[in-house]
Amino acid sequence: MDPVTWRLGDLTVNRIGFGAMRLPQQGTAFDPHARPRDRAQAIEVLRTAVELGVNHVDTAAFYFSATRSANELINSALSPYPADLVITTKVGPSRTPQGEWLPLATPEQLRGQVEENLRQLGRDHLDVVNLRVSGLDDVSAHFEQLAGLRQEGLVRHLGLSNVRPHHLDQAQRIAPVVCVQNSYGLGHHPDQDDFLGVCGERGVAFVPFFALAGANKEAGTSAEDDEVTAIAAAHDATPAQVRLAWTLARGPHVLVIPGTGDPAHLRQNVEAGQLVLTPEELTRLDALHLNGN
Numbered sequence: 157m158d159p160v161t162w163r164l165g166d167l168t169v170n171r172i173g174f175g176a177m178r179l180p181q182q183g184t185a186f187d188p189h190a191r192p193r194d195r196a197q198a199i200e201v202l203r204t205a206v207e208l209g210v211n212h213v214d215t216a217a218f219y220f221s222a223t224r225s226a227n228e229l230i231n232s233a234l235s236p237y238p239a240d241l242v243i244t245t246k247v248g249p250s251r252t253p254q255g256e257w258l259p260l261a262t263p264e265q266l267r268g269q270v271e272e273n274l275r276q277l278g279r280d281h282l283d284v285v286n287l288r289v290s291g292l293d294d295v296s297a298h299f300e301q302l303a304g305l306r307q308e309g310l311v312r313h314l315g316l317s318n319v320r321p322h323h324l325d326q327a328q329r330i331a332p333v334v335c336v337q338n339s340y341g342l343g344h345h346p347d348q349d350d351f352l353g354v355c356g357e358r359g360v361a362f363v364p365f366f367a368l369a370g371a372n373k374e375a376g377t378s379a380e381d382d383e384v385t386a387i388a389a390a391h392d393a394t395p396a397q398v399r400l401a402w403t404l405a406r407g408p409h410v411l412v413i414p415g416t417g418d419p420a421h422l423r424q425n426v427e428a429g430q431l432v433l434t435p436e437e438l439t440r441l442d443a444l445h446l447n448g449n
């Protein structure tokens with residue numbers, strides 16, 4: 157069985173992490189009409205995640221709804237932070253207080269975004285900061301800024317998000333990259349398979365988002381595939397657990413960060429680490445994956 161942990165630089169994380177994007181609101185993230193999530197429930201989910209052994213939490217300052225902020229919830233629920241907790245945040249995008257998206261940050265604006273995360277999380281340094289790229293062909297100027305903040309000690313490790321292989325080349329010429337966070341899952345972006353392999357060869361973690369939600373961005377909004385349902389039934393597991401187990405089986409450097417505001421789903425997601433799919437099941441799922449979008 158694949159190892160249960162991976163190293164992000166000098167930090168060891170369990171391969172099943174948690175994504176905080178769904179915490180500030182119910183329903184679709186960034187929907188201006190989404191109902192803010194019950195505060196006590198969000199706090200409970202975060203604390204339960206840590207109790208269950210999750211020590212890799214993905215967040216961003218731009219994960220907020222009208223009255224809830226993912227970073228504030230993480231701070232309130234988990235500080236003083238356990239020594240082994242790794243919080244990964246991302247910079248590049250930002251939103252106005254009303255929630256509208258702003259253009260990608262300039263390299264000079266990244267310091268302010270890092271500092272905003274420090275304030276909200278109540279920390280003196282950030283464990284991992286991903287540069288989330290959108291519409292940028294060359295990340296060098298942005299990554300150089302983050303490398304400078306790393307040198308200053310504000311950031312411990314750097315990663316990339318929403319990138320293509322040439323972005324990783326550009327960034328690695330400037331500073332070490334510990335992770336790549338891209339949209340990927342069973343039947344979702346099989347075009348990422350080669351890049352996932354490249355990351356593995358270079359010792360860079362590949363951290364898919366939408367491993368459950370896929371192209372729909374909302375799990376449960378479309379009928380589950382018969383093959384996934386059948387394999388889940390054979391293991392007395394849920395389709396979501398099969399999706400996570402398949403994703404983890406893509407390589408020891410693949411980490412998952414499923415997002416949920418539901419304590420029962422959280423437990424299932426952590427338990428997916430115990431689910432071992434047979435080679436024959438993996439072959440069936442691989443075929444399904446390659447027919448995806």
Ligand SMILES: NC(=O)c1ccc[n+]([C@@H]2O[C@H](COP(=O)([O-])OP(=O)(O)OC[C@H]3O[C@@H](n4cnc5c(N)ncnc54)[C@H](OP(=O)(O)O)[C@@H]3O)[C@@H](O)[C@H]2O)c1
Nearest residue numbers: 175176177214365366367368369375396414415416417421
């Ligand atoms: N770098 C980027 O650009 C980027 C973009 C998007 C997201 N992210 C990160 O990636 C994380 C994961 O993305 P995501 O949360 O959008 O998608 P996801 O983890 O693929 O799926 C989340 C959806 O699946 C449901 N779900 C979770 N566990 C379930 C289970 N055991 N059974 C059934 N349904 C389940 C959730 O609903 P319930 O709440 O009802 O469980 C939610 O609708 C985010 O939280 C965020 O930290 C990064």
